[in-house]
Amino acid sequence: MPSSRVAVIGAGAAGLVAARELRREGHTPVVFERAAGVGGSWRYQDAASADPLGAGGVHGSLYASLRTNLPRECMGFLDFPFVADEGSVDPRRFPGHQEVLRYLEEFARRFHLLGLIRLETDVVSVRRDTGGRGRWRVSSSSPTKLAGEPEEARSELFDAVVVCNGHFAEPRLAEHIAGMDGWPGKQTHSHSYRLPDPFHGQVVVIIGYNPSGMDISRDIAGVAKEVHVAIRAAPAEMQSATAHANLWLHPMVDRAEEDGGVVFQDGSRVKADAIVHCTGYKYNFPFLDGDQDGDPVIAVDDNRVGPLYKHVFPPHLAPHISFIGLPFKAILFPVFQLQSSWVAGVLSGRIELPSPEEMTQEVAAFYSDMEARGCPKRFTHDLGASTFEYEDWLAERSGLERMEEWRRAIYVAARGRLRGRPESYRDEWDDDAHLLDQAHRDFAKYL
Numbered sequence: 001m002p003s004s005r006v007a008v009i010g011a012g013a014a015g016l017v018a019a020r021e022l023r024r025e026g027h028t029p030v031v032f033e034r035a036a037g038v039g040g041s042w043r044y045q046d047a048a049s050a051d052p053l054g055a056g057g058v059h060g061s062l063y064a065s066l067r068t069n070l071p072r073e074c075m076g077f078l079d080f081p082f083v084a085d086e087g088s089v090d091p092r093r094f095p096g097h098q099e100v101l102r103y104l105e106e107f108a109r110r111f112h113l114l115g116l117i118r119l120e121t122d123v124v125s126v127r128r129d130t131g132g133r134g135r136w137r138v139s140s141s142s143p144t145k146l147a148g149e150p151e152e153a154r155s156e157l158f159d160a161v162v163v164c165n166g167h168f169a170e171p172r173l174a175e176h177i178a179g180m181d182g183w184p185g186k187q188t189h190s191h192s193y194r195l196p197d198p199f200h201g202q203v204v205v206i207i208g209y210n211p212s213g214m215d216i217s218r219d220i221a222g223v224a225k226e227v228h229v230a231i232r233a234a235p236a237e238m239q240s241a242t243a244h245a246n247l248w249l250h251p252m253v254d255r256a257e258e259d260g261g262v263v264f265q266d267g268s269r270v271k272a273d274a275i276v277h278c279t280g281y282k283y284n285f286p287f288l289d290g291d292q293d294g295d296p297v298i299a300v301d302d303n304r305v306g307p308l309y310k311h312v313f314p315p316h317l318a319p320h321i322s323f324i325g326l327p328f329k330a331i332l333f334p335v336f337q338l339q340s341s342w343v344a345g346v347l348s349g350r351i352e353l354p355s356p357e358e359m360t361q362e363v364a365a366f367y368s369d370m371e372a373r374g375c376p377k378r379f380t381h382d383l384g385a386s387t388f389e390y391e392d393w394l395a396e397r398s399g400l401e402r403m404e405e406w407r408r409a410i411y412v413a414a415r416g417r418l419r420g421r422p423e424s425y426r427d428e429w430d431d432d433a434h435l436l437d438q439a440h441r442d443f444a445k446y447l
C-alpha cells in the first residue's frame, strides 16, 4: 500500500490519535506542536491572554477547577481505556483536567509517538506546492535555545497534511448586544477565566449556559455577591433550582446600560460589576495559505468550515489535506480516532473516496438540508442527534467495529444528567452501574 509522509498540525488529542492511526497504516507522520508538550487544550495554563476578551495569544481555555463533563470510561480512545490506575492524579469518574493530560501523555508514550513530535514548533504556513506532484509545503518556525539567535525557520514538502489545531482557543462573542460597547464594567470571555477570586463580592452576569457557563457560574457564585446567568432555554429549565442562593437564571440579555445596568429580555434588570461571556469559540486556520492556484483551502463562514465532506475532506483537494476534530457535541476522542483511521486508510488507498463531484454534491445537499430546517451555519459541525450515525458511518468505512452500546448509553445518560442536575451530575450516577460493568469487561482486553 502506498505510504505517505504526512504533516500533522497539533499534538492535542486529535493530533496524537491521528499520528498513531497514520503510522498504524504504514505512513510516516511528522507532528508539529507549538507548545512545549503534548495534550493541547488539556495543558492547563495559569496565564490568560492579555486581552480579557481573550483574542490572540494563549491557547488554553481551561479553568483551574475544571473536571470533565463526560465520565472517563466513555471519553477515552476506543482501544486505550481511560481508567483510574496507580498513576492516577485524580481517580474520580469525572476527573480534573490534570488526569486527562496524564492520560494523553500516557497515550503518546504507550504508542511511541513522542519521537514523531516536534515540540515548540509553530506551523506558520501551509501551501500547495506548485511542483505538479500535489504535495504541500509546510513552513514552521521554532525558537533556538541560544539567546540572541533568530528563530529557526524550516520549509519542507509533505505528501499530505492533517490539520488538528483545535477550536477552543479563539473566543466567539454573542451577536451584538445593544449598549455593550459603552458598558462601564469589566468584561471577560470564559477563554480567559481561571479562578473566581477576582469576582469576590461582585455582581456578575454570565452570558451563555453551555457546560463552561454552568461550571463558571457556580465557581463564581462561591465568592460573588450575586450571579445572574443569561440563558437561551426552555421555561422548565429556567425554573430548575440551583444549589446557590445567590445564583439566578434569566432569559438572554436585551441591552447593557451606561450606569452598569444589564437588562434581560423579560425586562428584569441588575446593576452589575462584571460580565463573563461563555459564548463559545471560533474555528481559525491562520496558517492555511491556499491551493496551487492561491485559492483558499477552505472558508470559515459563521463558524462553518467548508466545504468539507463529512467534516474532514475538502472535496477538490482530498485526500491530501484533511481536518480532524471539527465536530462538537459528540464523544470526541473516539470520533477523532474514527476520523483518523478513515483518513489513514484513504491515504494508503485501502479505502476509496467518492469522486470530488460526488463529494461536492453531498456537501451541498447537507447544507441545503440545514437551510431548509432553518439551522444556522454555525451548527454545521454540531453532531448532536446525528452523532451515532456519523460514528457508524466512519467505523463502517474504516473497517472498525461499531462504537460500543455501553459507551453510547453512558454518554446519553451523562448528557441528560448534566442538563438536569448541573450541581451534582459528576458525583451521583448510580443509575448506569450495569453499563460500567460492561465497559470494564471490554477494557480487560486492552489492559
Ligand SMILES: Cc1cc2nc3c(=O)[nH]c(=O)nc-3n(C[C@H](O)[C@H](O)[C@H](O)COP(=O)(O)OP(=O)(O)OC[C@H]3O[C@@H](n4cnc5c(N)ncnc54)[C@H](O)[C@@H]3O)c2cc1C
Pocket (backbone or CB within 6 Å): 009, 010, 011, 012, 013, 014, 015, 032, 033, 034, 035, 039, 040, 041, 042, 059, 061, 062, 063, 066, 067, 068, 069, 070, 075, 121, 122, 123, 124, 164, 165, 166, 167, 168, 212, 287, 324, 325, 331, 332, 333
Ligand atoms: C473548557 C473546556 C472543557 C472541555 N471539556 C471536555 C470534556 O470534558 N470532555 C471532552 O471530551 N472534551 C472536552 N473539551 C473539548 C476538548 O477541546 C477536546 O476534548 C480535545 O482536547 C480537543 O483536541 P484537539 O486536539 O482537537 O485540540 P487541542 O487540544 O486544542 O489541540 C490543538 C493543538 O494544536 C496546537 N497548534 C495549534 N496551532 C498550531 C500551529 N500553527 N503550529 C503548531 N501547533 C499548533 C496547539 O498548541 C494544541 O496543542 C473541553 C474543551 C474546553 C475548552
